[in-house]
Amino acid sequence: MPFRSKVSLIFLMGFALDLLNLFVLNSAYPALQRQLGASVTQLGWVGNAYMLGLTLIIPLGNGLAQRIGERATLLLSLALFGLGCALAGSARSIEALIGWRLLQGLGGGLLIPVGQALAYRACPASERAGLTSRVMMVALLVPALSPALGGLMADQGDWRWVFFALLAPTLACAALVLAWLPGGRPQPSARPALDLRLLRQPLLHTAMLIYLCVPGVFMGINLVAALYLQGTLGLSATATGGLMLPWAAGALAAIALSRWRFNALGPRPLLLAGMGIQSLAVLALASPWLVAHPGWLVLLYALLGLGSSLCSSTAQTAAFVAIPEAAMGAASALWSLNRQLSFFFGVALLGAVLDWRLPEPTAYAQALALGAALTLLPLPWVLRLPGAGALFVQPVE
Structure with a gap:
């Protein structure tokens, strides 16, 4: 197996x-609540503590990798994550569980930026x-x-x-790190852990804005839509x-399209299409017409998946196309931190707007219309992106 395939x-x-650690617990919350006597707020912190750990550790990941090496950083991350899994599974109180979820986040937060930097650095830009x-x-x-x-x-x-079930894949991943990644001494680097100079690169900063305003805003749209569909249109939770x-x-269609056409078209037409599709679908969702045509x-949700994922897939590729190998770790840290903030942004903003406008009958439509407008916010930056011909010649010094 080629080295880049192993790293990937x-x-x-x-x-x-x-992702497993984020989502696998969702259906087990009622059982957890009964056994530990947790309140709804405490249940929320079972997830939020993990997200907090992820966000806090991301800025430190690149600096740690520079000091002790990427192989050692990944092993440390997996050790902390595995320890957090074992302790979370053994927790006897909701307070202890929340604390061990924070430890899981501090460990898991190093996996993505460091592994992502390794994988994209090992891949030629065209691949x-x-x-x-x-x-x-x-x-x-x-x-x-x-x-x-x-x-x-x-x-x-x-x-x-x-939690205990996560230990086996954690150990398997650690075994692959030990077997496949070189254990040489870390390369000295003068770059800071979060190199904000990289934000001058048009592809990177536009991709980050796209992630904030399209898939990030979709998280808020999804929350508002769920409340609207059940509270106004009378749909069941199922x-x-x-x-x-x-x-x-x-x-799925968006992922395939982005992979197929990115090198030929460049990011601009794919991002414009994704933004337009999501914005129009959200406006249709907010329309009174939908009440009579549920x-x-x-189709609207299929279009939402197409638009949001077309932007997230294209943005993920565009963010790293023009980043040189030496800066890949710092760029990955910036990207991962922005991704975490994006997940909070849409839900916090649209949720607050909805809460402010309720109980007005147009509150849902107003919040959704705001989501449609925010989806188009990156338009001026996207229009200035280079075409496909200049795509792979944009290094940052």
Whole structure:
């Protein structure tokens, strides 16, 4: 197996572990709540503590990799993550569980930026669209399948096995790091852990803005839409959740399209298409017309998946196309930190707007219209992006 394939597999395994830890517990929350006597707020912190750990550690990952090496950093990350899994599964109180989830985040937060830097550095620029498509497939499939797995463990055994089950893939990933990554001395580097000079690169800073305003804003749109569909249109929770199936179908199409056409077209037309599709679908979702035609929801959610994932897939590739090898670690740290903030941004902003406008009858439409407008916010930056001919000659010094 070529070295770049080995490095890519390690990164994808680490990414899958992170996503599993985020989503596998969702269906086990009721069992956890009953056994530990947790409040709804405390249950929220079971997830938030992990996200907090991820966000806090990301800026330190690149600097640590410079000092002790990427191989040692990944092993340390996996050790902390595995320890957090074991302790979380053994927690006897909700307070202890929240604390061990923070430890999991501090460990898992190093897996993505360091592994991502290794994988994209090992890939030639012209092949990074293929790597991104594999990343996006993991990002699609793991959240779709893991809640059912967690629910099965909670129903058939104990919610604690949700954490204990993560130990085996964690050990497997550590074994691959030991077997495949060189153990040489770290290369000295004068770059800071978060090199803000990289934000001068048009592809990187535009890709980060895209991630904030399209997939990030979609997280808020999804929250508002779920409340609207159940509270106003009378859909059940099962029917609302089922709309993520056409969303996933649209996302799969977007991943394939981005991989197929990125090198030929460049990021600009793909991003413009994704932004336009998501914005129009959200406006249709906010329209009073939908109340009389709820059958169109399946198509609208497929378009939302297509638009959001077309932007996230294209942005992920574009962000690293023009980054030289020496700066890949710092760029990966910036990208990972922006991704975490994007997940908070859309939910916090649109949720606050909805809370402010309720109980006005147009509150849902106003929040969704704001989401559609924010989706188009990066338009001036996208229009200035280089064409496909200049795509692979944009180094940052």
